[in-house]
Structure formats: structure tokens, C-alpha cells
Amino acid sequence: MSLDRTDKIRLDGLRFYGYHGFLPAERELGQWFVVDLELTADLSLPAATDALADTINYAAVYEAVKAVMEGPPVDLIEALAGKVLTVCLGFAQVEKARVLLKKPQAPLGGPIGYAAVEMERGGRGPAQAAVEPGAEAGAETGPATAGEAVAGEAGATPVAAVGPPHTVWLSLGSNLGDRLAMLLGGVRLLQRAGLIVEDCSGIYETKPVGYAEQPDFYNLVLRCAATLTPAALLDICQKTEAVFHRRRDERWGPRTLDVDILLIDDLTIRTPRLTVPHPRLTERAFVLGPLGEINRELLTAKGWPWLKEGITLQISAADVKMILELAAVSDS
Ligand code: A4P
Numbered sequence: 220m221s222l223d224r225t226d227k228i229r230l231d232g233l234r235f236y237g238y239h240g241f242l243p244a245e246r247e248l249g250q251w252f253v254v255d256l257e258l259t260a261d262l263s264l265p266a267a268t269d270a271l272a273d274t275i276n277y278a279a280v281y282e283a284v285k286a287v288m289e290g291p292p293v294d295l296i297e298a299l300a301g302k303v304l305t306v307c308l309g310f311a312q313v314e315k316a317r318v319l320l321k322k323p324q325a326p327l328g329g330p331i332g333y334a335a336v337e338m339e340r341g342g343r344g345p346a347q348a349a350v351e352p353g354a355e356a357g358a359e360t361g362p363a364t365a366g367e368a369v370a371g372e373a374g375a376t377p378v379a380a381v382g383p384p385h386t387v388w389l390s391l392g393s394n395l396g397d398r399l400a401m402l403l404g405g406v407r408l409l410q411r412a413g414l415i416v417e418d419c420s421g422i423y424e425t426k427p428v429g430y431a432e433q434p435d436f437y438n439l440v441l442r443c444a445a446t447l448t449p450a451a452l453l454d455i456c457q458k459t460e461a462v463f464h465r466r467r468d469e470r471w472g473p474r475t476l477d478v479d480i481l482l483i484d485d486l487t488i489r490t491p492r493l494t495v496p497h498p499r500l501t502e503r504a505f506v507l508g509p510l511g512e513i514n515r516e517l518l519t520a521k522g523w524p525w526l527k528e529g530i531t532l533q534i535s536a537a538d539v540k541m542i543l544e545l546a547a548v549s550d551s
């Protein structure tokens with residue numbers, strides 16, 4: 220049967236953080252993927268009945284696609300797009316599905332908007348000729364593997380895993396190995412994982428706090444924009460530490476790289492894994508010194524002191540920014 224249907228449901232700009240890719244860094248740190256979907260279906264029944272049961276529940280489609288995108292890693296975006304199409308075509312009313320799957324951070328030899336694949340599958344006739352109100356359409360609104368993937372609330376706007384960008388403040392510290400290389404390498408990895416560094420402090424040499432019998436630290440603070448959930452942000456911070464072989468032997472002990480989340484907008488978070496604002500933030504010159512260098516007004520607004528005891532500026536913020544820019548250019 221030829222299909223010249225013009226009814227379509229579109230879901231554009233779905234963003235997922237996944238660990239797909241051929242390169243070890245892509246597997247380790249992950250990156251953003253953006254999915255545009257176009258589902259062809261006969262929408263005349265829901266147009267007449269105004270009943271969710273008669274159409275494709277796009278919240279359910281979203282959850283099914285999310286399970287693929289945030290699921291087990293694959294090497295190629297072609298394979299990923301194929302899986303996305305398979306779950307979309309599992310919905311009974313979907314006659315044809317087209318996906319544009321974009322990889323905005325694809326590691327190429329220069330700046331790009333995105334690398335992408337576009338694929339279309341289907342073209343079969345409708346699963347049931349449901350054109351009359353009251354016909355027994357809508358018995359199946361989920362994918363073949365339903366259950367697992369179906370979204371909770373019928374008709375609800377899909378709940379995105381990411382929202383608008385958060386302003387995130389991070390503290391990085393190192394007192395083992397080449398401390399400067401650890402800090403700068405850490406910042407580069409955070410950038411490659413999707414964080415946009417909007418501002419950074421200089422790099423300070425700081426006396427150890429907590430456990431004194433250890434080498435002095437290098438510390439810096441970053442202000443970033445991140446379109447991430449707090450849990451995903453913590454994952455990225457911990458994966459970045461892991462790349463630098465951070466071991467958690469001793470609390471407050473020496474470390475190649477420590478990445479702490481200081482603030483996420485004005486959020487207060489208390490979960491077993493994450494406390495924001497960072498609980499010890501207001502006691503520490505190695506945090507408040509560099510933070511105040513970037514934004515004195517923030518300290519004043521919060522009523523926090525601009526502590527500078529035991530910290531010495533080693534590399535100015537301007538130099539750190541220049542080094543990061545040069546690193547970005549040589550990466551590309
Ligand atoms: N966790 C909870 N909230 C957060 C958050 N806001 N950011 C959890 C990051 N992690 C958070 O952290 C332990 C656990 O805290 C994590 O599993 C995470 O789920 P960790 O990095 O594994 O261990 P840690 O860093 O040794 O412990 P802690 O308590 O985070 O220590 P701090 O407070 O980070 O202090 N002196 C100088 N001069 N410069 C330093 O950078 N750093 C420390 C570490 C001590 N003394 C220092 C410095």
C-alpha cells in the first residue's frame with residue numbers, strides 16, 4: 220500500500236546524555252546527543268475524538284527513545300538511529316518514522332555545528348484502519364516492549380532529563396603529580412563533557428586543610444553553564460576525577476584531582492550522593508578566595524567572607540583563560 224500520509228507527530232530537539240562512540244574518551248566521559256523525530260500516522264481519529272487512547276502517546280515515545288539513548292553504548296550513531304527507529308515503529312499507530320540524530324560534540328578536526336545521521340524506516344500501512352470515532356483503535360498505545368518504557372501520566376508533556384542551563388560553580392584541587400597539568404586537564408575534560416566554562420579564577424597554591432601532613436594544593440574555581448541534572452553533573456565530575464586516576468583512599472588526603480560542586484543556581488540539594496551548596500564551602504579560603512575573585516557580589520549576597528588566608532595566586536585568571544583557549548584551538 221502506498222503511503223502518502225501527511226499527518227505527523229514531531230518531537231524535536233530531544234537531548235540525551237549518552238556514552239556512545241568509538242573513542243575511549245567518548246565511552247568514558249559521554250556527550251550530548253540531540254534527536255529530532257518525525258512519526259507518520261493517521262491522526263484523523265484523535266482529531267475527531269480528542270482521546271489520548273486514540274493517538275500516539277508521545278510521552279511514551281519519549282521514554283522509549285530515552286531508554287535507547289541513555290542505554291548500553293554503541294560505537295556508531297547509525298546503530299543508535301536504527302535502535303531509535305525500531306522502538307518508534309513498535310508503536311502500533313506509527314506507520315513511518317524518521318530520525319535525525321545529531322552529535323554536536325563529535326570529535327572532528329575543527330569546530331562543527333554537529334555530525335548527524337538521518338534515517339527513515341516503515342512505510343507500512345496503518346496497523347488498523349481507525350478512522351471512525353468509536354472504532355476499537357488505541358488498544359495499543361505503547362511499544363512492543365511496552366511496560367518498561369511507557370510514561371506514567373497519559374498526555375503529559377514529556378519530562379525532559381535536562382532543563383534550561385544551570386549556573387554551576389565548581390572547585391578543582393590537586394596536590395599530587397603535576398598539579399597544574401591536572402587542573403587544566405580536568406577543566407578541558409569537563410568542557411569536552413559539555414560544560415561551558417563561562418569564567419574561571421586564577422590558580423592558587425593553598426595550604427592543605429583538614430589533614431595537614433600532605434603537599435600544598437593547587438586550586439581554582441569555575442563558573443559554568445550546564446544543561447544537566449545535578450546527578451549527571453556529579454557523574455561527570457567523578458568520571459573526570461577517575462580519568463586522572465583519583466583514588467579515594469583517605470578523606471581529605473592527597474589527590475591527583477578533586478572536582479567538587481559548590482553551587483547549582485540557588486538550589487539546595489540533600490541526597491545521599493550530593494549536598495549542594497557544598498557543606499564545607501563557607502569555611503575554606505581555597506574555595507572562597509578564588510570564588511570571590513570571580514564574583515565578589517555573590518559572596519556579599521550570601522553573607523560569606525572573602526577568605527584569603529593560606530592561599531597564594533600562582534597563575535592569573537587571564538593566563539588560565541589564555542591557556543584554555545590555546546588548548547581548545549590545538550584540540551580542534
Ligand atoms: N558529595 C556530596 N556532595 C558533593 C558535592 N557538592 N560535590 C559526595 C562533590 N561531591 C559531593 O567526595 C566524597 C563524596 O561526597 C562523593 O562520593 C560524593 O558523592 P570525594 O571527592 O570522594 O572525597 P573527598 O573529596 O576526600 O571528601 P570531601 O568530604 O568531599 O572532601 P572535600 O570537602 O572535597 O575536601 N585543602 C586544600 N588546600 N585544597 C583542597 O582542594 N581538598 C580537600 C577535600 C581537603 N583539603 C584541601 C582540599
Ligand code: MG
Nearest residue numbers: 477478479480
Ligand atoms: Mg571532594
